[in-house]
Amino acid sequence: MKKLSFLLFALFTALVFTACSGNSQPNDLASVSGTLVYRERLALPENASVTVRLVEMKKMGSPGKEISRQSFVTEGQQVPIHFSLNYDPSQISLTHTYVVTAQIDVNERPLFITNTINKVITDTNHTFDPTLTLVRVGN
Secondary structure: OHHHHHHHHHHHHHHHHHHHHOOOOOOOOEEEEEEEEEOOOOOOOOOOEEEEEEEEOOOOOOOOEEEEEEEEEOOOOOOOEEEEEEEOHHHOOOOOOEEEEEEEEEOOEEEEEEOOOOEEOOOOOOOOOOEEEEEEOOO
16 A cells, blocks of 8 residues: 555656646747837827737738737827837748837727838848837828
């Protein structure tokens, strides 16, 4: 009986250590952090929602591959609004182009969007801290 108890204890201990060891490497994420601004003198309502995306550009006119996304409600915060997009560097190819896009919605309708190409990471300046100027969507 003692041998069985010891064997069960040893097996349980081995399972615990195996489960805990797993992949103990920390996630080696990189990030692009920046600021959203717009020129209009307009306060955002409390329920405005912001979505910022890091996208690998494809052919012009086709949707790119989304690498990272951050979405949040402003809760009364006004511009400038800061963002940070974490991404896995292994998804980045030095020969590809990556852009950051942003949109501010109110009641699930776009109010402000980016209408320019904001290159990051692999651009000639190796940008990691862009300031994105959003424009108001027509009424």
